[in-house]
Amino acid sequence: MNLLERFGIEPLLLVAQIVNFGIILFALQRFVYKPVLSMLKKRKDTIEESLKQANETKKLLEEAEEKQDKIIRKAQEHAAKILNDVKSQSKEVALELEEKAKKQAERILEDSRIQIIQETREAEKKLAKGISEMSLSLLEKSLKGLFTKNEEDEIIERALKNIKRSN
Amino acid sequence: MAIPIAAEPIFNIGSFSITNTLLDTLLIDVLLFALIIFISRGVKYIPGTLQNIVEIAVETYYNLIESITPKRVKEIFPIAMTFFLFILLINWSGLLPGVGTIGIFETHGNEKTLVPLIRAASSDLNLTLALGIISVFATHVMSIKFTGIKDYLSRYFSLNPINLFVGLLEIVLEFAKIVSFSFRLFGNIFAGEVVIFTVAGMFAFFFPLPFMVLEIIVGAVQALVFSMLTMAFMVIFTTPHHQDKHTAGQKLAAAV
Numbered sequence: 163m164n165l166l167e168r169f170g171i172e173p174l175l176l177v178a179q180i181v182n183f184g185i186i187l188f189a190l191q192r193f194v195y196k197p198v199l200s201m202l203k204k205r206k207d208t209i210e211e212s213l214k215q216a217n218e219t220k221k222l223l224e225e226a227e228e229k230q231d232k233i234i235r236k237a238q239e240h241a242a243k244i245l246n247d248v249k250s251q252s253k254e255v256a257l258e259l260e261e262k263a264k265k266q267a268e269r270i271l272e273d274s275r276i277q278i279i280q281e282t283r284e285a286e287k288k289l290a291k292g293i294s295e296m297s298l299s300l301l302e303k304s305l306k307g308l309f310t311k312n313e314e315d316e317i318i319e320r321a322l323k324n325i326k327r328s329n
Numbered sequence: 330m331a332i333p334i335a336a337e338p339i340f341n342i343g344s345f346s347i348t349n350t351l352l353d354t355l356l357i358d359v360l361l362f363a364l365i366i367f368i369s370r371g372v373k374y375i376p377g378t379l380q381n382i383v384e385i386a387v388e389t390y391y392n393l394i395e396s397i398t399p400k401r402v403k404e405i406f407p408i409a410m411t412f413f414l415f416i417l418l419i420n421w422s423g424l425l426p427g428v429g430t431i432g433i434f435e436t437h438g439n440e441k442t443l444v445p446l447i448r449a450a451s452s453d454l455n456l457t458l459a460l461g462i463i464s465v466f467a468t469h470v471m472s473i474k475f476t477g478i479k480d481y482l483s484r485y486f487s488l489n490p491i492n493l494f495v496g497l498l499e500i501v502l503e504f505a506k507i508v509s510f511s512f513r514l515f516g517n518i519f520a521g522e523v524v525i526f527t528v529a530g531m532f533a534f535f536f537p538l539p540f541m542v543l544e545i546i547v548g549a550v551q552a553l554v555f556s557m558l559t560m561a562f563m564v565i566f567t568t569p570h571h572q573d574k575h576t577a578g579q580k581l582a583a584a585v
Contacts, residue, residue: 193369198368
């Protein structure tokens with residue numbers, strides 16, 4: 163007892179210190195450690211989740227970019243093919259049109275030639291008719307008084323027959 | 330003029346005397362409760378400066394204990410961390426200006442002595458003994474909780490005479506643990522207090538500074554030692570007795 167007194171140990175003070183520490187332990191556990199640790203865990207989980215999501219997003223982005231490249235490449239190939247087709251088709255169309263135009267021109271030329279020939283023939287016929295009529299009237303005028311009426315008609319008739327034969 | 334081992338009473342409330350070391354304990358209580366109130370107002374998702382400091386301390390200590398005992402970290406962490414925090418603040422509080430130096434002069438016969446109003450609480454055996462008792466008691470409670478009363482008692486009592494003798498020694502050891510816990514902390518801090526008091530008595534300016542730095546380190550080391558030893562005993566006592574022997578043997582073999 164003397165030793166305890168010399169070290170200043172008092173049971174009441176000892177109990178007070180034990181109770182004091184108990185209260186602090188309870189309060190720290192309840193109001194500091196628990197919420198802080200749960201918050202740390204929550205934050206850790208969030209960070210892990212975010213990193214996971216970021217990785218997934220990156221992966222998705224890469225996939226989307228790959229897909230996009232593929233689509234663009236495909237579209238370019240398709241466009242090139244279409245362009246080639248159009249070029250070859252346009253050439254064909256141009257050739258066809260040229261051919262058609264040529265044919266049409268030839269036909270027009272042929273038609274006009276035929277028409278010219280017909281018109282020339284008609285003109286010749288008209289000219290021949292006009293000349294024969296003129297010659298008849300000339301013959302009639304020059305035969306007047308030289309021959310009788312019957313002779314005159316006979317000569318004209320013969321002349322007419324000759325003209326008809328020559329036409 | 331010397332520093333007495335026992336804490337000096339400042340005033341009395343009935344038969345209960347309030348000593349200067351108890352006032353220091355209350356001062357640290359106020360500080361810790363301020364922290365508790367601040368944190369209990371709401372832990373924010375994006376922490377501020379103080380919350381950051383608390384989070385760093387809690388996480389570092391939690392990881393340290395988890396690295397040693399991943400199975401029992403949830404049970405051991407609160408008590409080990411509280412021991413560390415409480416003892417650290419108490420130890421360092423003795424180095425604050427005014428603590429141990431501001432007081433009332435009392436005359437005993439011809440001798441005039443200074444009774445400081447506040448004195449480092451860990452230089453009072455009442456506190457260190459209380460902490461030692463709590464540490465050993467909590468260890469035994471945990472042991473019963475996790476290994477069962479049968480396994481717990483088999484540590485001390487056996488039909489085998491050699492084991493029975495060893496068990497008796499173990500019981501003595503448990504009391505020795507309390508004494509070693511309390512006197513280690515008390516001795517270190519009290520000695521530091523005496524050293525600083527003596528050095529400051531020789532030359533008050535600059536001369537005590539290196540010793541104060543040393544005391545800051547000693548204070549932190551003692552807090553860590555107390556906390557780590559408590560944790561180590563808890564780990565040993567929460568492992569079943571037969572398994573404990575096996576692992577102790579393995580550890581010894583590894584050490585050799």
